[in-house]
Amino acid sequence: MTEYGRGSGPEPWHPEDPLYGDPGWGGHEAQQGQMPYGGGPQQQYPQEPQYQQQYVQQDPYAQHPQHAEQLQGYAPQQPHPAQQMQQPQQMQPVQQMQQQTYAGQGQAWDTGQLQYADPVQTVDPVQIVDPYAGAEPYAQQPIGGFPGEAPDLYGTDEAYPPPQPPGRRHLAPEPGLDEEDEDASDGDADAPAGGGRRAGRGKGGKGKGKGKKKDSRTACLVAAVVILGVIGGGGYYGYSYLKARFGAAEDYTGSGTGESVEVEIPQNATLAQMGRILKERGVVASTEAFIAAAQANKKGTSIQAGVYTLKKQMSAMSAVQVMVDPSKLNVLTIPEGWRAVEIYKAIDKKLGKPEGTTAQIAKQESKDLGLPAWAANNAKIRDPLEGFLYPARYDLSKDSTPQSLLKQMIRNANDKYAAIGIEEKAKALGLENPLQLVTVASLVQVEGNKHEDFRKMSEVIYNRLKKTNDVTNQKLEFDSTINYLKNTSNINVTREETRKLDDPYNTYFYKGLTPGPISNPGSDAINAALDPDKGGWMFFVSVDGNTTTFTKTFAEHEKLVAQFNERQSKKSGG
Template identity: 40%
Template sequence: MTEYGQGPGSQPWHPDDPLYGDQEWNGGQPVGQQNGWNQPPYEGQPQQPYYPQQQAPQPHAPQQQYDGSAYGWNGQQYDPSYGAGGTDPYGMPPVDPYGTGEQPDYYAAQGGYPPPRPQHMRDRPGPEMYEQQVHAHPGHPGYPGHPHPGHPQQGDHGGGPGAPDPETGWDPGPDRGEHAFFADRDEDDADRQAFLEEEEDSRRGRRGGKGGKPKKADGTKRRSGCACAVVAAVLAVGVGTAGYFGYDFYKSHFAPAPDYSGSGSGEVQVDIPDGASISDMGAVLKREGVIKSSGAFVEASNSNKKAQSIQAGTYTLRKEMSASSAVDMMLDPASQNGLIVAEGWRAKKVYEEIDKKLDAPKGTTKKAADKADLGLPGWAKGKPEGFLFPSKYSVGKSSKPEDVLRQMVKRAEAEYSKTGLESAAKKTGKSPEEIITIASLIQAEAQQDHEFGKVSRVIYNRLDDGMLLGFDSTINYAKGRSTLNTSVEDTRYPSPYNTYLHKGLPPGPIGNPGHQAIEAALKPTKGNWLYFVTVKPGDTRFTDSKSEHDKNVQDFNAEQRKQNGSGG
């Protein structure tokens, strides 16, 4: 763009530009001097003087003197030969850049609008700016050369529909104005009429019971109620699915867990595995048909504080009983079919109790122990004694003796692993088997909890000094009995387990020790005791003096005489 008064200003105007004549300035030129020629002002606007401007000649616009008769203005014929040489792509006369020639006064014409493009130029593409303003395409009413009703054509500059405003010069264009608002109304009315006819045909088809879909006039099939049925079916499935999952969510989060009522009927034995939680127990009971849901058992257990004491084992319960009834029954010792192995029990005692629990002939479990692979460690030398860990075990009517024994050995191995038996035994200078043997002696001799560590220390001290252990418990084990009365003759009983005759530890454990005895065997209490004797229950005396020990033995014998017995 040039400075004010120094150039022609904007690009040459186009006759179909709807904004032409509506601008008050162009490139810095006052009204009446646009595009390099004098023009009269708008109506009511004062006349301004014209001052010619000196401009350099433009190479693309040769200087020619304009002849007013060339356009045939006000009814004169247009000379088609003018502009054919390419001097102006729009067929306009060249502009005198020096303002020396007279220019046509277009606004003095009827209608006040510049003449249209010549007929021979209408099919020629205009400049880029014209294309952006018109936005027309071939075949469109606004495309150059395509007549449009109400739009002024060549020789038509008067008023009428679509004509430019005589005062402002604004032309609504080929696709603007009042007619454009209603341009598509006929098409909309046609579509609406076709839809109504289609619905009417569809209803007639349903009433007539005729198959097939009605067709439009062009042969295409019309829409029918099938689509509506499909949509309805999809919606029904969606609503049903949402309802199902919503109800399931409500049941799992807010509704009480399913449960039976009453105390049930029949009888069923249920095995609760080791380490089972309340929820795990509920799952087992549901699987066996005892309760209706695991959730109901958890809720009943939460309502009963004693339920936390329910342990692993075999329980005799009923079918289809309420969860609260199942909790109460499992807390009743009468329903517990577990076998309790007490601390210090010998293997012989354990075998007998298993036979009783299984209603098996006497000696059945002993034979199974001699033949079955119980999973004993290598240092056990194939002997279950000392590895039937004291605890509560599940023994049902369908249980097998070897299976019960395997449970006990597995529990013992878990206990030994927890205490770190093998590594701890090395620190004491003993083997794992010797530790279990010492623990079995402690379990048989100690009476009170505080005595376990002291008895362990007496064993270690006597072994270190090379003394005989001289324990009555070893003689009782050798003779297969349990008594406090040991005679002098008993001390001469020929058995490798008789510690009155043989120094050191017996060949193996004399029972099955518990956790406390094993801990005492690994960590004896510090002291120099070499002797001890239990004068009466709760009165066990430890000493490192032989004379004092002999006096304590006399007190023990006196107590036994009161009880019609004797002791050593």
């Protein structure tokens, strides 16, 4: 047994403990005569003999401390000194009092008060009223005038802080005491209960302290891993940046492996875009190396768009040397004014096909290559594809075929003709159908020596087609038409040939336009056919073969023809 009664720990509670005498909570002391909340029986702890001689007024705040698990309410307390002054008859030695015990669970509880036969029935209701209701619970109590009275532990400079509610007493550690010390104190069953702390949380306290330490170590480890990851990642990217910024660009050596690859460079591509395309195709090792090699080459900025046949793992310098050479482009270029038969031969040669392969395909599959409905509306047309193989550069690949190239050329021509509104323009110019407008353009392309002559040549054609033309009787009389039907390029056509050759394409023999185009006109010739000159030109002749002279009258034309014949006679030695 201890001096003040045994708590949950092995040490007694000291009277100066702010929790001493506070097994419950109400913000003030319970009045004498009040029963503990709950009304249940309480355990009796006998007092030591030497303290049985003390008066009840010795400690107005003394209570019997109870264990946390056993508390049911407030234990009765001794009356306040002020009350003792009003009730002197109650100030009797404890040893002379008859102690009343409440039986319950085989134990007795010493109330330290007068005997009451029935605590519920005999307690005066007036005494149950709380005299401190509505007052400040921590206000300083009046100091009693009796000697030996205990000092007010809450009203001095060294006072302990007021007691806290049970649910908040251990929420935060006291200043100066860290969590580790708190856990250690709470978990040590032999630690003293003084200093304003309860002793002996038991195993639960120890387990909680260990959990906090383990969580702290885990958090530190995670933080260290994150920091190391950030430092490592930053170092890697920093090294990569410095290497890319100041180090030599990655590059292959030599002219590449034996594996070939086709690379298509789009129109208006920059050197950086070219480098990325080449790197993706496995030709160069890095974009930076290609840019540096192209800038070091005088022709590096003149690399054309198109398809190049290159090798994998080439040095950037080797790749640039191939690409600055236009002949290395894997393309097929169709010049303006080429006839269809010339284009067929070029396709066979470029694709490595036997001669005549493309011409045969064009003849047999003409209806399946995408020609417009108005293209082949004349049964006398020698080649329905003539005038629809649009002159341009065509990129080739390993998948290119004669059919694919012909379809692409016809598609380009259709796009061009649709863009100009060829059907409406043909009617506006007095032509029978759009095909005749393409035919005019093909004649302008062949007969016009230079682009600046195209609009004058276009006017000559339209003037000769007029019904009022009584000079040529609506005949064009173009040598180019004779050369087309004979598949030649001889500009010196005799009068005898023009009069004897009976063919729809002989414009000396037949009036009007040829059945179809005689070449594949380009953009300038098409535009000239749409917008002829207004100078009144009716005739033209090229005296030296380079310069074309246009005249309005037949007399002027005859003089130019005489000069031309004389020049031709001198060349032949006549």
